[in-house]
Amino acid sequence: xxKVTVTLQVNGAPRTVTVDANARLLDTLREDLRLTGTKEGxxxxxxxxxxxxxxxxxxxxxxxxxxxxxxxxVETIEGLSPDGELHPLQAAFIDNNAVQCGxxxxxxxxxxxxxxxxxxxxxxxxxxxxxxxxxxxxxxxxQIVDAVKDAARREGNK
Ligand code: FES
Ligand code: FES
Numbered sequence: 113x114x115k116v117t118v119t120l121q122v123n124g125a126p127r128t129v130t131v132d133a134n135a136r137l138l139d140t141l142r143e144d145l146r147l148t149g150t151k152e153g154x155x156x157x158x159x160x161x162x163x164x165x166x167x168x169x170x171x172x173x174x175x176x177x178x179x180x181x182x183x184x185x186v187e188t189i190e191g192l193s194p195d196g197e198l199h200p201l202q203a204a205f206i207d208n209n210a211v212q213c214g215x216x217x218x219x220x221x222x223x224x225x226x227x228x229x230x231x232x233x234x235x236x237x238x239x240x241x242x243x244x245x246x247x248x249x250x251x252x253x254x255q256i257v258d259a260v261k262d263a264a265r266r267e268g269n270k
Contacts, residue, residue, distance in 0.1 A: 118182045122147070123191030131178050138162045138173040141188060149189035149218045153247075160246030163219035164188050170226040170245070189218035192225065201225060204263035205256070212250035219246045224260045234264055 113132040120127050122145060129144045141147045141164070153161035155174050162173040165187035192199040201224050204210070211217050220243065227234050227242035234242070239260045240253075248256065 116179045118178055120178075120181055120183075121185045123187060123194065129178065133177075133179050135178045136174055137164070137166070137171075137176040137178050137181060137186070140178040141173060141186070147188050147190050151215055151218055153215070158247075159216075160219045160223065161216055163222045163246055165222060165226060168226075168229065170223055170242075172245070187222070187225070189221055192221060199225075200266040201228070201260070201263040204259040204266060208255050208259035208262055210251055210255040210259035216246055216248040216250075220248065220256055224256075224263065227260060228264055228267065232264065233268065234260065236261070 113134065115130050116133050117128065117130045120129070127145055129140055131140055131144060138150060138152055141150050142152070150164055150173060151161040152174060153159035157172045157175045160172060163170055164173045166176065166181065167185050192202060201221050205217065205221065223243040223246045227239055230242070231238045236257060239257050243256065243260070
C-alpha cells in the first residue's frame, strides 16, 4: 500500500503521521496518535460515535481519509479538557445524567460543541437537528438535549 505523510493540527498541536493512503482519520487518531476517546461504532457513517470536528465542521471520522486532511484542524474529545478540567458540556452531561454506558458520549459531546459553536443560545430544534447524526442506545436523548441547554446557560453566565 502506498504511504502518505500528512501534517494535522490536532487539538491545537501539529502532528505529522505517515499512514497508508487509504487510512481512515478514525484509525489515525486512535492508532497512530493514541487518541482513543473517539469511538468506532458502525464504521459506515451511521452512528456518529466517531464524530470529530474537521476545520470546525462535524464529520464522521470513519468516512474521512487521513490523506485528505493535510493541513487540516482536527478537534477531538481529548481537546475539550486539555488541562484536565471538565468542559462545561462535560459537566452538564454528568449533572443531567446524559451519560449511561458512555460509548456515544465522545461523539455526542463533539456534536454538542458544534451546535454551541454555531448557536451560543440554541433552540431545542437546533440542538436536536445538530445532534441528529449521533445515536444513543441508552439515554432516550431527553437528558442529552437538557444537558446541551444547561451547558449553553453555563457558558452564557460566565
Ligand atoms: S463509526 Fe463512524 S458513523 Fe459509526
Ligand atoms: S450512553 Fe450508551 S449509547 Fe449513549
